Amino acid sequence: MSNANDERPRQRPARELNSLLGHLLKHAQRRLAELTATALAPHGVDGKEWAVLLALAAGDPTSQQRIAHRLGIDRTTMVSLLDVLETKGLVTRHPHPEDRRRNVVELTTGGRDTLERATEACDDAERRFLSPLDHRQAQQLGDALRALIAPERQDP
Amino acid sequence: MSNANDERPRQRPARELNSLLGHLLKHAQRRLAELTATALAPHGVDGKEWAVLLALAAGDPTSQQRIAHRLGIDRTTMVSLLDVLETKGLVTRHPHPEDRRRNVVELTTGGRDTLERATEACDDAERRFLSPLDHRQAQQLGDALRALIAPERQDP
DNA sequence: TATTGTTATACTCTATAACTATA
DNA sequence: TATAGTTATAGAGTATAACAATA
Numbered sequence: 001m002s003n004a005n006d007e008r009p010r011q012r013p014a015r016e017l018n019s020l021l022g023h024l025l026k027h028a029q030r031r032l033a034e035l036t037a038t039a040l041a042p043h044g045v046d047g048k049e050w051a052v053l054l055a056l057a058a059g060d061p062t063s064q065q066r067i068a069h070r071l072g073i074d075r076t077t078m079v080s081l082l083d084v085l086e087t088k089g090l091v092t093r094h095p096h097p098e099d100r101r102r103n104v105v106e107l108t109t110g111g112r113d114t115l116e117r118a119t120e121a122c123d124d125a126e127r128r129f130l131s132p133l134d135h136r137q138a139q140q141l142g143d144a145l146r147a148l149i150a151p152e153r154q155d156p
Numbered sequence: 157m158s159n160a161n162d163e164r165p166r167q168r169p170a171r172e173l174n175s176l177l178g179h180l181l182k183h184a185q186r187r188l189a190e191l192t193a194t195a196l197a198p199h200g201v202d203g204k205e206w207a208v209l210l211a212l213a214a215g216d217p218t219s220q221q222r223i224a225h226r227l228g229i230d231r232t233t234m235v236s237l238l239d240v241l242e243t244k245g246l247v248t249r250h251p252h253p254e255d256r257r258r259n260v261v262e263l264t265t266g267g268r269d270t271l272e273r274a275t276e277a278c279d280d281a282e283r284r285f286l287s288p289l290d291h292r293q294a295q296q297l298g299d300a301l302r303a304l305i306a307p308e309r310q311d312p
Numbered sequence: 313t314a315t316t317g318t319t320a321t322a323c324t325c326t327a328t329a330a331c332t333a334t335a
Numbered sequence: 336t337a338t339a340g341t342t343a344t345a346g347a348g349t350a351t352a353a354c355a356a357t358a
Contacts, residue, residue, distance in 0.1 A: 021282055022192060022203070024301035025185040031305060032178050047178070065316065074350060079318060101316040101357045126177050132303040137296070144297045145180035147288040149187055221339060230327060235341060257334045257339040 032129045039121035043114055044088065048073075050122065052081055053090065053115040056107050063102040064093075090114055188285045195281035199274040200244065204229075206278065208237055209246065209271040212263050219258040220249075246270055 036047055045053070055067050068078035082105060085091045090111035096102040107115065130138045192203055201209070211223050224234035238261060241247045246267035252258035263271065286294045 019298070019302075021285070021298065021301075022185070022188050024298065024305060025181065025188060027305045028301045029178070029181040029185045031307075032181060036178060063316070075317075076319085077349065099358070103317070122178075129177070129304065132306065133300055137300055137303075140293070140296055141300045142175070142177065142180060144289055144293055145177075145184045146175075148285065149180065149183045150288065151187075219339070231340075232328085232342085233326065255335070255339085259340070
């Protein structure tokens with residue numbers, strides 16, 4: 001066997017930056033974000049605004065703060081996001097009848113329209129992004145990512 | 157077949173934000189970045205600095221600009237990055253003997269030491285990050301991400 | 313006193329433009 | 336003139352702190 005351990009790979013220069021998982025995740029995320037941004041642009045919203053519309057459509061209208069928390073963004077950021085969406089006529093804000101500190105945020109008809117079209121555009125971008133993979137691989141990718149981020153849900 | 161298209165899913169509120177690929181990628185990337193940052197902290201470097209050290213160890217020492225380009229960052233950002241690394245005594249800058257505009261950037265002994273320890277810490281963080289997956293799933297994840305990123309390499 | 317929305321402020325990160333020294 | 340490094344500056348994005356209204 002002639003001691004193969006004597007010369008260990010002490011130089012180890014061949015560690016390719018391109019193969020590091022962090023690098024792969026970052027660039028994959030960035031690429032999808034670019035495709036999505038391009039797809040959304042014609043509909044007059046960006047990715048974050050679209051996410052807010054989506055969150056509004058998904059849940060019952062509660063307070064700005066809950067929406068912000070659901071999206072993992074600061075409440076002060078939510079204020080300016082909603083300012084923009086309100087200016088664009090996509091959402092409305094009304095004081096909550098039972099607790100006038102809170103704002104009930106709702107989609108307007110235009111907001112619902114924009115959401116539907118923007119969502120289709122995003123779906124399309126996602127499909128193009130995933131086109132190098134077959135259906136089964138894409139499924140496995142989603143499963144793997146879900147498993148990987150599951151642990152962090154326990155902390156907060 | 158009884159026209160299943162008549163009542164299309166027009167409400168469609170159940171679209172879960174948490175299942176969107178962009179969301180999954182973003183949070184997976186963020187989680188690994190956090191784990192890596194924590195793992196690197198005791199060694200006195202952050203993720204970007206470590207990436208620079210890695211790039212320096214991997215390639216022959218050319219110019220700052222080539223390293224910057226390889227890492228996909230701006231050359232002005234590279235200047236301040238190297239300033240910090242030089243202050244920490246991890247790299248040295250010398251004018252290139254044949255072209256004195258260029259800087260030859262090299263790892264010091266301490267830089268090589270730090271790189272080795274930091275890389276082990278990163279490997280460990282990556283292992284912990286991937287622990288919800290078995291070996292085959294982790295392999296497939298890497299393969300899928302590489303396939304997804306491949307298209308963008310053709311543009312530049 | 314605690315909470316919601318808001319505003320003003322500061323901070324981080326990064327890119328742009330301009331300058332120097334070399335070629 | 337073109338390029339490598341540097342510097343100063345500006346911009347986007349986001350978080351922190353303070354304030355008013357309400358509970």
